[in-house]
Amino acid sequence: MKIVVGEWFWMPQVGGDVFKKLVKDAGLKYDKSNGFQATPETDMRLVAALLQSALKEDVEVMLKCFICGAPVECEECRYNDACGSTKTFQSCICKDCETKEVSAIYSMRFTELVG
């Protein structure tokens, strides 16, 4: 199962107890019409552990590229081992956006969001 931090997603039925833990303890956001969403308040380690144990499958946490918004492919990244499978970051930068001017573009993107 893949979870992209910041994006809404659905998961198979995990039972009331696990659902409560995911929402109350791990801080996973739930909305009846949109599903689940990991936010900066979410404890991704706990989410991954709960889901792995409930679904009996690996849970891969993915980050969105802060600049272009695309999911970041971690397998190709030189720091993949340093981040681990349950990445506890809010976003990253994808390979395509890693240009010479990345620092300036990153700041400009944030300035746009501030408005």
Place this chain on the structure above:
Amino acid sequence: MWVEKYRPANPNTMIGNEETRLNFIKWLKNWSRKSRPALLLGPPGVGKTTLVHATAKNLGFEVLELNASDVRTKSKLEERLGPLRLHTTLFEEKLLIFLDEVDGIYGRQDRGGIEFLQDLIKSSRIPVVMVANVEDDKKIVKLAKSSQVFRFQRVPPKLLEMVIKSILGREGLTLDQGTLEMIVRDANGDVRAAVNSAQVAASGTGEIVSEIRDTQITLVEALKIFFDSSSSREAYLALSSCKAQPRDKIRAIFQSIMSSGVEGEKLVKVLGELSKADELVAEIGRTQNYRLLRYFDQILANSVFNALQGADVRYGEESLPWNLQLRIWNERRQLGYISSSLAKPHHVSSRDAALIYLPYIALLSRSKNYEVKVRNKLRLDESTVKVLRKEVQRISREVAKG
């Protein structure tokens, strides 16, 4: 230090924790008296303090900051912050109360600091921002209930690499990719540690070190490891693993060096480095810029380790024969007494009395009549008068030297 030189002055130029940063900026922008105070939680070195200062500056707020080095008992907090609970400033300038490292505030069991803070939160007419590293502490759980919490996470490696490359570019320096990646991995999401390590690596004066140290050892243990270290990295790790006061570390290193028989130019060099470290501590105390203490261990370790290269120094407590130490201590105490006696009638601090008034009084006391007057006026006993006479001789020698 690069971390100070390149500390972002604008929240838009910071890195990592984008959503949290954005939420905090919105919170301060839209702050009203109904808003709850902000509590920024997260590991060290991810930009919590920088974000508060940069955002406040950007939005035109003056920051009234209390950091962990201030005494934060109820009475002290009330003294500094009490008037701001009910009033704004005379000229209606925008103010923000910033309490850094609230994990260090005393709770009910000791001195009521947390209770005062909770009360302040309810009644403050200006924004209150608090920062803490831990969130499982009971005190922080209490504060979190009545605050708007902004959670920070570690900064991803790619962003750390980006910021280091940017600084290196501005400094006109480079690091090979292997070293860069090692620094990024070692920093473990801590921007401050990454930038410090990059500076050390780029300057070529020492080895790369991580600032995150969990273990705590005593000063004696730390110094034993320090003097046995084979690299400045090991020396730094030893010093940073010990929570002793900076001046205690300087004093203990000084005593060990003096008792190990270091001589000649090496002694001059290492004492020079120690006195620079001592001046740094004094400067931090004078300017109350306690944030700089974070770099103290690194500066002390690098400078003393390099100055001591080739010298065999072992940890030792006694640098001077005990009778000599006793005499120095006693004379210092008596001079302190004279200075404080002078301070009161002249309405100056004891420090100023010692630095400005005492040399003149001592010089004037070369005249027997004046010495008698001083003796009677300050009610000095015979031993203190002897110390004053020694001081007269010392100053006279210095005056004669020009």
